[in-house]
Amino acid sequence: MPDSPAPLLRVDGLRIGFADGEAVRGVSFDLSAGEVLALVGESGAGKSLTARTLLGMVPRGAVVHGRVRLEGGPVTSAHLGRRLAWIPQDAMSALSPVHRVEDQLAFAVRAVARAGRREALTVARRALAEVGLGPEPAGAFPHTLSGGMRQRAVIAMALVNEPALVVADEPTTALDPERQEHVLTMLRERCAATGAALLLVSHDLAAVRRHADRVAVMYAGRIIERGPAELVLGRPVAPYTRGLLASLPKAGLPHRSRLPVLADAPPAPGSAGGGCPFAPRCRCAADLCRQQEPTLRAVDGRAVACHHPLGEAV
Numbered sequence: 001m002p003d004s005p006a007p008l009l010r011v012d013g014l015r016i017g018f019a020d021g022e023a024v025r026g027v028s029f030d031l032s033a034g035e036v037l038a039l040v041g042e043s044g045a046g047k048s049l050t051a052r053t054l055l056g057m058v059p060r061g062a063v064v065h066g067r068v069r070l071e072g073g074p075v076t077s078a079h080l081g082r083r084l085a086w087i088p089q090d091a092m093s094a095l096s097p098v099h100r101v102e103d104q105l106a107f108a109v110r111a112v113a114r115a116g117r118r119e120a121l122t123v124a125r126r127a128l129a130e131v132g133l134g135p136e137p138a139g140a141f142p143h144t145l146s147g148g149m150r151q152r153a154v155i156a157m158a159l160v161n162e163p164a165l166v167v168a169d170e171p172t173t174a175l176d177p178e179r180q181e182h183v184l185t186m187l188r189e190r191c192a193a194t195g196a197a198l199l200l201v202s203h204d205l206a207a208v209r210r211h212a213d214r215v216a217v218m219y220a221g222r223i224i225e226r227g228p229a230e231l232v233l234g235r236p237v238a239p240y241t242r243g244l245l246a247s248l249p250k251a252g253l254p255h256r257s258r259l260p261v262l263a264d265a266p267p268a269p270g271s272a273g274g275g276c277p278f279a280p281r282c283r284c285a286a287d288l289c290r291q292q293e294p295t296l297r298a299v300d301g302r303a304v305a306c307h308h309p310l311g312e313a314v
């Protein structure tokens with residue numbers, strides 16, 4: 001039988017430590033070409049650090065261990081903007097305020113391909129049109145555009161060189177809910193059209209369920225549940241994932257309000273004891289949970305790091 005093809009991205013045992021302890025503690029996952037994988041979890045879980053480290057954007061003082069392979073080899077600066085693209089939370093941090101949007105995309109095109117100015121501009125305008133930005137916004141300066149338009153320009157810029165992987169860190173949090181959905185749909189559609197895989201960092205579990213193929217739920221620097229988005233978010237087995245879902249804003253409540261379903265806060269890096277880091281907040285915790293940290297194992301079509309997954313016979 002032929003071997004299954006190597007994944008586009010393989011992250012193996014990623015650990016990121018600071019002076020006060022490890023913030024990412026052995027994260028592993030694969031991502032296939034064209035797939036959408038979401039990293040979710042509470043603030044401080046290690047999602048952004050994980051995502052940024054894939055692009056080599058490591059904070060000062062961080063010590064990184066583990067292996068990241070893109071298309072079978074290590075990630076280098078030569079991948080950035082070519083095979084690997086980044087979409088930040090804040091579009092203004094990705095766009096220069098002193099250049100017209102289309103010129104910035106044309107510059108990105110010329111940075112990787114031998115194209116003349118006019119040719120690069122044509123490619124840039126086409127990419128902007130594909131995210132719904134016609135000649136007027138394309139020829140404008142970023143500060144004159146709405147937040148949604150700017151974020152669409154950033155999506156066009158990320159995809160203009162047809163990367164194999166797009167890493168997006170909370171790409172829509174700066175937008176209102178209606179625009180968030182529109183921009184996220186556009187991002188996913190553009191990735192699908194160009195064949196790019198998408199690693200999406202998000203707090204928005206409802207959006208993740210709509211847009212991601214697979215999801216990895218992070219807690220205290222580790223993945224605690226990972227599998228098909230529909231399964232993990234539709235029928236979670238880790239008590240933490242269930243608590244996170246129960247914290248979703250309900251219809252009629254103000255956007256982003258958090259219900260107090262998950263009591264207390266996650267442990268700070270370096271402060272977790274020997275057991276499951278979620279045990280102090282978990283209603284199902286037993287002695288074993290307080291003594292031994294669980295590792296990922298296969299349960300009901302997904303991987304879960306929990307001694308007592310919900311629904312499993314004790």
Ligand SMILES: Nc1ncnc2c1ncn2[C@@H]1O[C@H](COP(=O)(O)OP(=O)(O)OP(=O)(O)O)[C@@H](O)[C@H]1O
Nearest residue numbers: 018023042043044045046047048049050059060269
């Ligand atoms: N530059 C840094 N120096 C020291 N510790 C850091 C640094 N950056 C991150 N950390 C630690 O790593 C933890 C995880 O940070 P990270 O930004 O990955 O969280 P996150 O899951 O993306 O949260 P959020 O959703 O709020 O962005 C932080 O809570 C913090 O303790």
